[in-house]
Amino acid sequence: MIENQFEHMSDPDQLSTVPERIRHLVDEGTALGRLKPNGQLPSERWLTDHLGVARMTVRKALWQLEAEGFIYRFHRSGWYLSPPRFFYDPSRDVSFTKAVVDQGRVAGAKVLSTGSMVADAAIASSLGIEAGTKLVIIRRLRFIDNRPVFVEISHVIERRCPGLVELASTDISLATVYEREYGILLRRRELYLHPTALSDPHARDLRLAHGTPGLFVRRITDDADGMPFSFDHEYWRHDALEIKIDVQGRRPEESDVSIREKQAK
Amino acid sequence: MIENQFEHMSDPDQLSTVPERIRHLVDEGTALGRLKPNGQLPSERWLTDHLGVARMTVRKALWQLEAEGFIYRFHRSGWYLSPPRFFYDPSRDVSFTKAVVDQGRVAGAKVLSTGSMVADAAIASSLGIEAGTKLVIIRRLRFIDNRPVFVEISHVIERRCPGLVELASTDISLATVYEREYGILLRRRELYLHPTALSDPHARDLRLAHGTPGLFVRRITDDADGMPFSFDHEYWRHDALEIKIDVQGRRPEESDVSIREKQAK
DNA sequence: AAGTGGTCTAGACCACCAC
DNA sequence: TGGTGGTCTAGACCACTTG
Numbered sequence: 277m278i279e280n281q282f283e284h285m286s287d288p289d290q291l292s293t294v295p296e297r298i299r300h301l302v303d304e305g306t307a308l309g310r311l312k313p314n315g316q317l318p319s320e321r322w323l324t325d326h327l328g329v330a331r332m333t334v335r336k337a338l339w340q341l342e343a344e345g346f347i348y349r350f351h352r353s354g355w356y357l358s359p360p361r362f363f364y365d366p367s368r369d370v371s372f373t374k375a376v377v378d379q380g381r382v383a384g385a386k387v388l389s390t391g392s393m394v395a396d397a398a399i400a401s402s403l404g405i406e407a408g409t410k411l412v413i414i415r416r417l418r419f420i421d422n423r424p425v426f427v428e429i430s431h432v433i434e435r436r437c438p439g440l441v442e443l444a445s446t447d448i449s450l451a452t453v454y455e456r457e458y459g460i461l462l463r464r465r466e467l468y469l470h471p472t473a474l475s476d477p478h479a480r481d482l483r484l485a486h487g488t489p490g491l492f493v494r495r496i497t498d499d500a501d502g503m504p505f506s507f508d509h510e511y512w513r514h515d516a517l518e519i520k521i522d523v524q525g526r527r528p529e530e531s532d533v534s535i536r537e538k539q540a541k
Numbered sequence: 542m543i544e545n546q547f548e549h550m551s552d553p554d555q556l557s558t559v560p561e562r563i564r565h566l567v568d569e570g571t572a573l574g575r576l577k578p579n580g581q582l583p584s585e586r587w588l589t590d591h592l593g594v595a596r597m598t599v600r601k602a603l604w605q606l607e608a609e610g611f612i613y614r615f616h617r618s619g620w621y622l623s624p625p626r627f628f629y630d631p632s633r634d635v636s637f638t639k640a641v642v643d644q645g646r647v648a649g650a651k652v653l654s655t656g657s658m659v660a661d662a663a664i665a666s667s668l669g670i671e672a673g674t675k676l677v678i679i680r681r682l683r684f685i686d687n688r689p690v691f692v693e694i695s696h697v698i699e700r701r702c703p704g705l706v707e708l709a710s711t712d713i714s715l716a717t718v719y720e721r722e723y724g725i726l727l728r729r730r731e732l733y734l735h736p737t738a739l740s741d742p743h744a745r746d747l748r749l750a751h752g753t754p755g756l757f758v759r760r761i762t763d764d765a766d767g768m769p770f771s772f773d774h775e776y777w778r779h780d781a782l783e784i785k786i787d788v789q790g791r792r793p794e795e796s797d798v799s800i801r802e803k804q805a806k
Numbered sequence: 807a808a809g810t811g812g813t814c815t816a817g818a819c820c821a822c823c824a825c
Numbered sequence: 826t827g828g829t830g831g832t833c834t835a836g837a838c839c840a841c842t843t844g
Binding site: 332339340343344345361366367368463464465466467468469470471472473487488489491514515517518519520521522523 | 597604605608609610626631632633728729730731732733734735736737738752753754756779780782783784785786787788
């Protein structure tokens with residue numbers, strides 16, 4: 277019983293709000309070594325009884341702690357204590373696997389599906405290729421310390437890496453495949469990201485309830501020679517990452533143009 | 542009465558979920574020209590009656606549409622249709638005002654408070670200055686088209702711009718002040734961002750309920766000569782922006798090192 | 807099969823905003 | 826002051842995960 281570990285915990289009256297009281301409970305469990313990152317919290321019904329409030333009140337509080345990134349949940353399985361965020365530089369980290377390992381954590385990948393399509397006008401212009409160019413699509417689930425953290429959908433120009441689908445059907449890093457099998461090194465070109473709500477099928481694959489907050493990332497990738505190579509879509513858990521961008525690599529003359537502003541009076 | 546504009550709208554049975562039905566209602570209102578971006582939706586109680594479900598069900602649906610960025614709310618005032626996201630390159634856009642105006646929208650700023658502090662060890666090392674250095678703090682609310690979209694807290698090295706507080710007490714862009722009054726052009730160095738929940742006082746200033754999803758951005762800024770200048774914290778509405786990062790300005794040799802990976806077996 | 811979170815109802819009262 | 830969203834109650838049943 278998970279709850280037994282929390283049975284005799286204190287619940288100071290001076291903590292007024294329900295989120296604060298739950299946070300205190302969790303902090304105490306952590307301090308006593310009974311709860312570690314990715315460990316499970318007591319159930320909603322237990323909290324309802326223990327705190328003496330309605331279940332909806334407990335759930336509202338859990339949602340707030342979730343939004344802060346303090347706790348997370350697996351769909352219909354339970355609530356868990358969040359591990360530290362993963363630092364990620366999407367403009368620089370060409371290999372997710374390497375970045376994760378460098379931070380002392382364990383990276384994983386699972387191929388969910390593969391397919392193909394031809395580039396439409398919009399995709400073609402963003403990649404700088406001709407419409408109708410064949411693309412390979414690989415949809416993968418990515419893990420940190422065995423927790424699924426984002427779904428990645430890669431669209432790769434087929435002629436640049438024939439036979440990719442077969443090679444991708446393993447758990448090996450795609451960046452490694454590109455380098456070893458095709459001699460291609462990657463470089464990021466453009467990326468866009470915004471907060472959003474995750475919906476199926478991505479939410480399901482991440483074991484999240486649909487509607488959970490997430491982060492949507494689009495990237496366009498070139499090879500080291502500046503030739504267009506692929507674009508990716510990523511659907512991240514909102515609480516798994518901290519984006520870090522180091523602007524130092526930029527050429528000074530490009531970042532400082534037109535600082536002078538037309539003032540909107 | 543806002544609701545009158547929606548009174549006779551259709552509500553097809555084939556739309557199964559409540560979020561879909563609300564979205565349909567809004568889309569129809571938009572198509573008929575009765576609802577524009579930043580326009581107000583019918584009240585929760587009206588939707589409760591009109592859709593024939595409990596109010597909590599309506600609210601849950603509104604929260605999901607909010608998480609998607611489709612609608613937003615002002616605290617205790619109502620629900621509104623979201624305007625388009627603002628494209629923002631935090632590594633490059635040294636002036637928020639200029640970026641907003643360039644996208645055909647209206648930028649605004651309001652000084653909330655000013656103050657001062659001395660840099661502690663952590664701040665000093667990240668800025669590359671000595672601990673104890675005096676910093677000026679300016680807390681401002683930033684607007685796009687008269688909607689508050691983020692709170693900005695600037696920490697500026699005092700000796701680099703004496704008298705800044707007096708100059709900042711107007712609504713003029715800070716980047717303009719730095720350039721005109723001190724001859725300083727800015728360049729970004731590092732930035733970090735992650736999704737989070739907004740809490741008071743920032744949530745209050747943004748007219749959001751505390752716990753609303755948001756985006757937290759930290760930035761370190763140099764001048765054009767690479768001398769440390771300031772660091773900023775920004776608390777954004779989650780639905781106001783799309784972050785766009787153009788990596789082209791990077792030096793190739795810095796972005797392509799160490800692609801080879803140690804594979805985590 | 808038991809336990810978990812997910813959904814939903816039908817109310818009540820509170821805090822705040824705008825008129 | 827009336828209307829808005831915000832909070833809360835005390836249940837019920839459903840869908841899924843887990844042992």
